[in-house]
Amino acid sequence: MKNLEDALRLEKESYENVQVPQQLTRKVGSILDNLPPQRKSCSLWTRKLVAAAAVLLIISSMLYHQVPSKMRSMLKEAFNSIPKRGTEKDIKKGALPVKENQYHPVVLAFKDPEGQFSRVVVLGGSKDGKWYSINDFKMAGKYIAFADFPYNEGQDFRNYVDLDLVKGNEVYNFYARRKLAGKSKGEKPILSVPQSAPKKILEVKIDTLKADDDFLIGINGGWNGLPRVPTFFSGLNGCTVDLESDGIEETVYSQIISGNLKVFLEKNGGGILIKEVPKELVDVMQTPKIRVLDINGDGKLEIIIVLKNSYETTVEAYQYVNNTLEKVLSYYVGE
């Protein structure tokens, strides 16, 4: 083919030759014959008047201190929770609060049956640039065997364990897809071992939090977890964001190819396969959830993939630095 531009121009001819099927023409004709009532819109002056009245009301209320302080603090908190577009300054600012010689646990919260977030599982964490899984720690204390993960209300949830990663009283910043959803303090962790899976699960009870999302990712650390806000597309299961802060956007998305689920990272037209799930498991799986978040405070966004079905949950976090992808945290629970 001589040239792509020429080829596209030629292809335009065939695109323009596409005819509207008669069936569709008839259906649209029928709609046009029976149009529903049109939405009435306010005149421009009415809208301006309403907006001006609202502004005046707010200003006058604030002048006379009629906005309760609680409401003011709520407004301030809501404003502060809006993630700002990332700049170099934000990233440097974001990276400052990472404390040396201190573990920064990363947790995952699923919505409980009451529609709120009250417990989390610990995915692992970081300290001084290194990643840690919960298996890297010795744990002192009892554990709950045969726990019915994740909500076994009948169990005694006071079997706390002591470990360096999560000591209790940590305040976690919980992030939804594109914003900070809220903060919550956690208790000491509880160790449990689910049926048929000799894997340790660390759960932490947190102060109840409400948010719209199905799940939230929590970080214990003062940095901004979303220094650059990703764009999620409605027609694509994935998002676009500058992961490394090098000015080039990456796209992370999942696609079904030959029945297998594949998660790709794309940059400058080139792609890396991050993860593949065979088709036998895809059939019973929910659509994978893809998130990006700076979970170690280095100003770069990690990729977090959550795969869930009725029987098991897999969470994996990947670090993408200098065009190299590395799995840094993983969590699995299943029957």
Next chain:
Amino acid sequence: MKRVEKSSREKDIALARKGDDRAFSRIIEEELVYMYRISNSILHREADVEDGVQETVIKAWRQLPTLKDDRYFKTWLIRILINQCNEILRKQKRIVLMDENPCASEEFADSSDRIALKDAINRLDNELRTVIILYYFEDLSYSEIAYVLGTPEGTVKSRLSRAKNKLNKALSDRIGG
């Protein structure tokens, strides 16, 4: 100041905004061709394509009084259409299977360059394909596409560049392979 005579289309848009359903019908009859073409290139399946177009017609009628400037009617309508198509894709959680692409197998054997290009376009991700369709086939400008997709112009340019890279790669792979 010289008074510019409005075209019959502009008059129809103004009338439709005030609730004239006959004027709206005349506009839609004109616009139906490109609405179908765009919907067809995003959704492929005939039933979905029809749903996308029909829902867009109803939404456009209901939302027409909110259109701020009649000159942008076409881009405004395409914006509704693309949102509607994406909504259909999202609801169905249907991902276009690369191996099940409608023109992949038998037509490819024909080895025509144009069929190969069409195939490569169909294999693009929805976002990239949409930008190619709007820019090359519907002749929309960067700023118009940015409005339609609700993204910055820079994103449109980068998507277009990525789409072209992918098309070039797909076609060169085919020649090489």
